Amino acid sequence: MVGNPNSGKSTLFNRLTGLRQRIGNYPGVTVERHVGEMTHDGVKLELVDLPGTHALSAHSFEEMIAVNVIFDRMPGASAPDGILAVIDSTNLYQGLYLLQQLIEMDCPIAVALTMTDVAQAAGINIDIDALSARLGGIPVHPVTATTGQGIDALKDTLSTLPDQSRESIDPAWPALFDAARQLDPGHSVAEVGRLIVDGPDDANKSLATELLPEKQTAFDAIRASLFGDDEPLAAEARARYAWVRKTMDEVQETLPVYKTLGAKIIRFANRPIPGTIGLFVVMAIVFQAVFAWATPIMDLIDSATSALSGAAVDALGDGAFASLVGDGIIAGVGSVIIFLPQILILFLFIILLEDSGFLARAAYLLDRAMRSVGLSGQSIIPMISSFACAVPGIMATRVIPNRRDRIATILAAPFMTCSARLPVYALLIAAFVPARNVGFLNLQGLVLFALYLFGIVMGVLTALLLRQTALRGPKPPFALMLPAFRRPNLRTVLIQLLGRAKVFLYRAGTVIFVVALIVWALAYYPRSDDVAEFTVAAQAQAEQSLSGERLADALEEIGNRAAALQLEQSWLGRMGKTVEPLFSPLGWDWRVSSAVIAGFPAREVVIAVLGTVYAVGDEADEARLSERIKSASWPDGRPVFTLPMAVGLLIFYALCLQCAATIAVIRRETNSWRWPVFAWAYMSALGYVGALLAFQLGS
Amino acid sequence: MAESGKTLASMNAGDKVVIDAVDTRDPQVRRLMTLGLVEGAEIEHATSALGGDPIEFILFGQAISMRREQARAFSVSPVGAGE
Known part of the structure; x- marks a missing residue:
């Protein structure tokens, strides 16, 4: 066809x-x-x-x-x-x-x-x-x-x-x-x-x-x-x-036809000012939907995954197999499907907007703004998609005619604040930004907004920089058919939605799942017998001296401390300690370093690792984790999480390409290792320098 | 053929014109030609994005947008002028 x-x-x-x-x-x-x-x-x-x-x-x-x-x-x-x-x-x-x-x-x-x-x-x-x-x-x-x-x-x-x-x-x-x-x-x-x-x-x-x-x-x-x-x-x-x-x-x-009211409205809506206002209203609705509608479903998936993984560990006993099933496989599958609600809502809107002819119009309305950074209006759709996830965003660059423009867009896309960055932002903001109001606005919300803006600015600057250097070339072309407004067909929309969801699950899901298993293994092995013996002894002692609720609390505390000790001497903990000198100029101790290392293949695992390493359990709620990280200290008693360090960590997360799925999709879309390697090195360096500046200047 | 110096970039909303000549040096202009902007085609200026660029035209009932820079390559005259 x-x-x-x-x-x-x-x-x-x-x-x-x-x-x-x-x-x-x-x-x-x-x-x-x-x-x-x-x-x-x-x-x-x-x-x-x-x-x-x-x-x-x-x-x-x-x-x-x-x-x-x-x-x-x-x-x-x-x-x-x-x-x-x-x-x-x-x-x-x-x-x-x-x-x-x-x-x-x-x-x-x-x-x-x-x-x-x-x-x-x-x-x-x-x-x-x-x-x-x-x-x-x-x-x-x-x-x-x-x-x-x-x-x-x-x-x-x-x-x-x-x-x-x-x-x-x-x-x-x-x-x-x-x-x-x-x-x-x-x-x-x-x-x-x-x-x-x-x-x-x-x-x-x-x-x-x-x-x-x-x-x-x-x-x-x-x-x-x-x-x-x-x-x-x-x-x-x-x-x-x-x-x-x-x-x-x-x-x-x-034959001449009478202009209907609908046609007149569309004609008015296409004029420059109403058109631009309409574009921003629609974009605001899409954002609202992606974040507000998806959150309850994501929370549901999150608690279902924890419950299931907990039940698996309980049923299978305490061994490596139980941990593999509970913390590795179930948590790994959960970390893939947790993104589905947002991705599906995003895809649904993109398909609706595409089929109704709106996306072409968005590209046309924003072409002038995009041109000033060396791109064309056609780069806008990949950028918007990347706010949910860079993987579909990068796949959406295929319509960009010129290879140079396409690669510049691909490299700018991972800077957009994707949904996996959100939990890290939320945790650090909740811990370090006071919940007071600045005028009408909530300070925490403002900081979150600033981080979004920061991602956009850095992405755009990156595109600009590349278009001036490695990807220098003629101005990106822009000539686009603007399809007439059409009511999307429900059947077609659903079939497309299903298709795109399958592609996402296959493309990103396989990578995220494998990564989750690798991180699990690094954090689990090797096991220390000393820690295990100590745990059994401590549990026995607690059972003798305590009872009821206090016993349960004590047992949980012992379990969490044991997990933290095990993690400390696991491969991941050792890696954290090895690289600590590299990260100590940023104000990070080995705990933060290991969480960051674990986050390199998939940034969303950082919360679970921080939870384990600070001995609040890997399913810790945010409030407890943020209490605990506030009291974390260096051996000499100085607090680890100071405001400059937290700001640096936020900057690091905003800039770093901590996502194996994105690297894989850049590799596929550019058909070479050159660009994904460059993107990774460039973004990591930016993140490091940003965090270093924030910590050193702030301290 | 009218050589008034008018191009697709110098039209007002609602103007209907015929393309007289095309400066084909720019590959992007040639791309527009494969979309149907050739000599003899009737085209109507519909509207533009904020700041007047890109411009939206109607070509045989279909909306097509292009930048001012490319629009300048198309010399035009009002519909019916050359007949």
């Missing part, structure tokens, strides 16, 4: 395949491969929903995927047996531009004209038979994917599509058509045509190396006669759009 972006392709795909679809990957690249099954009249077809593209001359990474699959240049994807071109009936102009290029393929083809209901309301009448005739007799089916109208007829055509035989076609640009046929009759006109127009480039490398050594002279002569001094792509656009306009004159008539 090939079509322009926003042509209703995914809605039609969902209508044709229902839930019989899966999301895989093209090997080597991270763009998801949406594959679905359709059975009709006993014929089983595999449908692939390709990323939207405006032309066969690809512009962005996503468009490149679509074009490579169409031309069978995609490793791991087979050549299509047929093409279903999806064309928005309200946008025949751009739809036909793509379609006439597809027709030049040696491949059976059918057309679905989508959104016929919207076209009708807009007074657009398309003569289907005339259009089909103009396209050399290929089948054209008007459909309304939201209601299912026309779907059966389309399925009839699709089930016999691979056997379709096509009459010779009436090319849109005869000069190019003939030239391509003459140059190489062995390949499709579409493919050879691209080589002629685009010249030998990365995309058509294999065809170029096959053809050009022999036919270089003929190739050059053809290009000279077709384009002269003109830009080839411009010449192509002129020639093809001339055909499109002629065809539209023949097959489409547009």
Whole structure:
């Protein structure tokens, strides 16, 4: 299935395949491969929903995927047996531009004209038979994917599509058509045509190396006669759009329609000032939803995980296996699903905003602001997503056409305050920032807000810095179709939500889970027999001298102290002690150092480690933990957690790339280790220097 | 062809024009041409973002946005002027 972006392709795909679809990957690249099954009249077809593209001359990474699959240049994807071109009936102009290029393929083809209901309301009448005739007799089916109208007829055509035989076609640009046929009759006109127009480039490398050594002279002569001094792509656009306009004159008539109230409201809302205000209101609602709505569910998951992990330890006894199941596996799974509520709410909003056409508008409204930091409006969506989690944020950079702009955005994204930073902020703020009011505002809230702002500023400065140095280049382009406002289709939204949640669980979940197990092992092994013996003795003594509630408290205290002692001599504790000299200029003792080390693969584990190391148990509530860390002291009695040290720790957490899942996704999206390694080293260095400055200047 | 020096960047909201000529040197302009901004296409200035940049146009019923910098590459004349 090939079509322009926003042509209703995914809605039609969902209508044709229902839930019989899966999301895989093209090997080597991270763009998801949406594959679905359709059975009709006993014929089983595999449908692939390709990323939207405006032309066969690809512009962005996503468009490149679509074009490579169409031309069978995609490793791991087979050549299509047929093409279903999806064309928005309200946008025949751009739809036909793509379609006439597809027709030049040696491949059976059918057309679905989508959104016929919207076209009708807009007074657009398309003569289907005339259009089909103009396209050399290929089948054209008007459909309304939201209601299912026309779907059966389309399925009839699709089930016999691979056997379709096509009459010779009436090319849109005869000069190019003939030239391509003459140059190489062995390949499709579409493919050879691209080589002629685009010249030998990365995309058509294999065809170029096959053809050009022999036919270089003929190739050059053809290009000279077709384009002269003109830009080839411009010449192509002129020639093809001339055909499109002629065809539209023949097959489409547009009747004047009365402007509805809705249309008038949208027109008003699109004006600069209402548009910008509306954008900020919508963004505020999304933030509110992601944080306020998700919190109760996250708390529920958190307490369920603790209860389950506690029950597992109780049931399995005290050994390593019990700890592995309770503190390793159950806590590990919990640390993945705890993010699901926020991620799902975020995804839901992003899908709704995307399908309603709002995201494109947000990019357009914020382009000017983003341009001043060397990015374009298209970087705004990844940045917003990163406030929940940098992983989906970084995956959302695929629509950015230029690689340099895309990498700059990817490296700025992890600075946005993600949901995993929030518990650390909350703990330290609760412990060190007094809960008093400054005017109307709560000081603690202000500090939290300042940390968010700090992340944004550092991310933006990073992008700016990179665009001035390693990623220097021309200004990022910005030219965007702004789809008309549409009411999102519930079914499509839910199917997409499910798909994205699966991808997140797979992509981030596996990494977070493995990391949780490794951190568990580092904090558990080796076990000290001395501590175990001491614990048993202390428990026995307590049982003799105390009873009732006081006994329970004492036993818990002994258990927590034993856990702290065990952690102290575990690999993690030893690592903390080893690196303490490195971190003591920041005011951190070995306890904080080990918690920070444990947090490097996944920052959210820091609270659990701090809880254990300060002997309040790993499920300590915030109030108890913040009491305890306030009284933590150096051997000479100075307090560890001073205000400058806490500020430094906050800065460190705001800046550090403590997330293996993010590193993995940067690796996948940039297809090299260079950028994730750079991001990690750069952000760690920034965090260290920031914390050092805060502590040294503050003390 | 009208050589009034008017471009897509010098229009007011609601203006309807025809593209007369395109300066194709900028690759971003060529990208806009593949989206349908070619000589002879009718285009309407709809609105703009805060500060007047980027600009939103209507091309055959579809909204398309571009920066002022690229809009300058498209010379235009009012609808019906050249006929």
